[in-house]
């Protein structure tokens with residue numbers, strides 16, 4: 001279960017409480033349904049031994065994908081079409097990007113371009 | 125940036141051009157001794173009236189110093205780089221200059237570049253650089269490197285110069301890499317190379333240096349350069365071509381026709397033989413083994429002989 005973001009509004013606090021206690025006011029249901037849809041929960045891609053894992057993921061629009069470098073060599077994340085590009089990630093450093101539009105996003109490591117991955121964004 | 129052609133007949137191989145290049149020098153590693161090839165015809169040096177004549181000399185190659193690296197198996201890559209400098213200072217024959225084939229730093233940080241400069245300066249030798257992918261990690265994707273070493277170079281930093289009858293070409297194959305690809309030279313650089321070599325006599329010895337190998341050592345790990353064949357096609361007619369690379373942190377060599385390929389050891393950490401291990405990450409060897417897997421290369425150019433002799437020494 002991903003961690004909830006820090007409560008920033010009364011609504012978010014209600015939501016947090018509702019999740020904690022399983023109590024769900026009817027007015028909050030649509031919000032909760034959107035927030036809890038499994039496809040838009042944050043997704044992590046690990047970089048381990050010069051491989052993106054998993055190499056291909058399918059997510060809903062609005063999903064934030066986070067890459068974590070678990071190698072002792074730096075890597076970075078570059079979209080094939082250059083629509084996003086991380087700074088260099090040293091060991092244990094992370095990069096996140098939120099995919100809003102449906103489509104297929106190929107990416108690679110700008111240092112080691114034989115390392116490739118793909119994010120498929122489509123409405124569930 | 126000051127873009128002039130070191131090898132062109134005008135600004136080319138004049139002394140000032142050469143000295144300018146030397147201003148950008150900053151690394152040390154392998155020592156190459158270049159042997160003069162068949163220099164009976166008029167070499168470029170004479171053609172442009174430069175005083176340099178074909179003669180025997182040695183030069184060094186150092187590579188992959190990764191200053192800033194501090195993980196197993198080497199907690200201090202700056203320290204082993206200093207040891208390499210100590211090795212250079214102790215050489216029986218003083219080399220004319222040093223070629224550093226890239227990955228000067230680990231993360232392209234200013235401090236790392238500064239530290240690397242300080243270390244190699246202790247050799248008091250001119251140092252010619254090309255960048256590795258680790259030297260392109262600043263926000264400007266290589267601007268920091270070019271700011272330090274780009275003076276008098278073309279494009280992303282490529283250049284050539286002549287020394288005692290031998291033509292040296294520094295190529296960049298770590299810029300604008302393509303998804304799924306390996307190293308890349310790119311159309312602009314290839315065009316420049318073709319022009320740079322076009323009017324040279326086939327008898328002139330050529331030394332080409334770049335970070336990633338210019339032949340495919342192991343494709344699955346990206347150990348090769350996608351468009352190297354094009355570059356090598358321009359070199360085919362020359363009688364003596366020596367290709368010096370780094371990147372893979374181990375010695376490999378191959379001879380194909382008149383072209384001798386060689387990769388140098390790193391001064392920082394070893395890497396596995398291609399495919400022998402889960403990844404091309406650092407090979408974590410016991411501390412007592414580390415120094416025997418790091419090293420520098422000496423090249424000897426003997427005037428009148430065809431091949432450049434390469435000798436690899438470890439830091440052990």
Ligand SMILES: [Cu+2]
Nearest residue numbers: 075109111112
């Ligand atoms: Cu990488």
